[in-house]
Structure formats: structure tokens, C-alpha cells
Amino acid sequence: MFDLTIYNILKNIWPMILIFTVILSSIRIVYLIKNREPFILYKELMTLGFIIYIMCLFHVVTFQDVSWSSSNFIPFKEMFRYRIFSSMFFRNVAGNLLMFMPYGLFISYFLKIEKKRTILLLSLIVSCTIESTQLLIGRVFDVDDIMLNVLGGILGYYLYRLIHFLKDRLPQFLKNQIFYNIVVMVVVLFILGYLYQLLEVGVA
DSSP, X not given: OHHHHHHHHHHHHHHHHHHHHHHHHHHHHHHHHHTTOOOOHHHHHHHHHHHHHHHHHHHHHHHSOOTTOXXXXXXXXXXXXXXXXXXXXXXXXXXXXXXXXXHHHHXXXXXXXXXXXXXXXXXXXXXXXXXXXXXXXXXXXXXXXHHHHHHHHHHHHHHXXXXXXXXXXXXXXGOSHHHHHHHHHHHHHHHHHHHHHHHHHOOO
């Protein structure tokens, strides 16, 4: 189910991702050279990853088919409609939860957030904006989506805290930019390999 969703997103927006990546990366490199600032690979990849994530999020909330759903203003109504582990459960419940986990992770990393109420508030603001915008453009508003998005943002925050916890307990010789660059590059290559396979083979 998730493979199909990701495949459909990539199929529609990979040209935009490619163009934006080249434009932003070239501008950023020139900026660093011009201002004689250090190039730190893992930080640059995190920033680029966040921008790409926002682009994908925009596509999902503005172009994804919603003919299977309707507006819902009653909390928990939509959540309890679907049988657990059914395709609609994964699409509407688990999907909304997972969709905001990267947001919580990225924002916690960039802002160095220490208190979960901050990420709760930021996730609530963004999710309410998304749902209200969807209603204004003729799509659907779902209060359950807001709750799931906020929960996803908080889970992303806890993932950030876990990574931070593990990083603090690394041996001293691993606490350097080279190691962080290698780890982030491995993650990026794994993601790219997965996405390439999706686009090349498709989803059965």
C-alpha cells in the first residue's frame, strides 16, 4: 500500500524534484564558496531532504485522489470506520500518522527542540492549515487527520530524541563529521535505491 502511494507521488513529481534539487544545490554551493563557509555534507543533505519532503507533502495534500472520502468534523469517526490492517486503514490512518513523522524529525533537528509541546503546537498549526486549505479548494476536511498528523509529528520528535540519545553515547572517535557524513550517505543511498526500484519496476 505504501509502495503504491510513494510510486504515484514519484511518478508525478520526480521532474520537479530533480529540477529543484539542481537549482537549490547549485545556488547553495555558490553561496558557500562566495562566503567562504564550510561545506558540511550531512547538514546540506538534511536541508535538501526537508525541502523535498515538503514538496512531496504538498503534492499529497493538494493532488491526491479523495473520491473515497468526505469531510469529517467528528473526532475519531473516520479512524474507527476501517478494519485494522485493511487497505483503507493503512491509507487513511497509518498513512496520516507516518506522513508527519518526517516533519517532527526535521523540525526537531533544525530547531533543536527539547520540549514535545513545541512540536505538538507546530504540528497542530501546519495540520490545521493543510486541512483548512483542502476545504477551501474543494477537497475534504478531516479532524481525524489533524489528530493523526500531530501524533505523527510527536513520534518524529521522539525519533529525533532517540537518535540524539544514541549519538551522545557513541565512542568519542565516532563523534565527527566524517562519520555523520557516512551514515547520512548510507541512508540516502538506501532511499535512492528503493525509489529507483519503485520507478524502474513499478508496483504490481
